[in-house]
Amino acid sequence: EPEVTQTPSHQVTQMGQEVILRCVPISNHLYFYWYRQILGQKVEFLVSFYNNEISEKSEIFDDQFSVERPDGSNFTLKIRSTKLEDSAMYFCASNREASTAKNIQYFGAGTRLSVL
Amino acid sequence: KQEVTQIPAALSVPEGENLVLNCSFTDSAIYNLQWFRQDPGKGLTSLLLIQSSQREQTSGRLNASLDKSSGRSTLYIAASQPGDSATYLCAVNQAGTALIFGKGTTLSVSS
Numbered sequence: 001e002p003e004v005t006q007t008p009s010h011q012v013t014q015m016g017q018e019v020i021l022r023c024v025p026i027s028n029h030l031y032f033y034w035y036r037q038i039l040g041q042k043v044e045f046l047v048s049f050y051n052n053e054i055s056e057k058s059e060i061f062d063d064q065f066s067v068e069r070p071d072g073s074n075f076t077l078k079i080r081s082t083k084l085e086d087s088a089m090y091f092c093a094s095n096r097e098a099s100t101a102k103n104i105q106y107f108g109a110g111t112r113l114s115v116l
Numbered sequence: 117k118q119e120v121t122q123i124p125a126a127l128s129v130p131e132g133e134n135l136v137l138n139c140s141f142t143d144s145a146i147y148n149l150q151w152f153r154q155d156p157g158k159g160l161t162s163l164l165l166i167q168s169s170q171r172e173q174t175s176g177r178l179n180a181s182l183d184k185s186s187g188r189s190t191l192y193i194a195a196s197q198p199g200d201s202a203t204y205l206c207a208v209n210q211a212g213t214a215l216i217f218g219k220g221t222t223l224s225v226s227s
Binding site for chain 2: 041107108
């Protein structure tokens, strides 16, 4: 069964460093998402991406964050200068269509980001 | 602003019991509602999706209901098993993109 894959599974970085989290969405999906989950907290929406541009973003997704689809398969989340509070599990998700009641978002296994 | 609440936060039951997990949301203008399972340190597995026009969905031992007008959904698990132990998350989709999640119910089923 097709799945969303994320790499790496765990990323450790020093505060102030740039990190890139990678995702390969399901191949025929058109909408891509990033969410994060701080330990013990709710899963929070960061950004959605369609047709090579951001379609929606939350207040969490500030200028330190960016997303890109550099080729036909990868979808990346970049954090320019990491802070301690960026430590969280980051989930990528995708679906084929967004604006219908039938759409299911499929999630990857996540990347655990630890900022030291 | 949409808020999603799940009660109870944690639940412990012996194997074989039927149980109900609750989810409530403040804004009834939703496209759909999804129930997910999350194992410790793992990703989210979609269990059931209920469209806004539907009242319930079933998959195996799971049955999810939706009462949109009252802002409530329940996930019913029949004949619980130790393998059902996980955190169950409820999420609503309002405008077609972002999912808004509850904090989850952590279920522990003892053998």
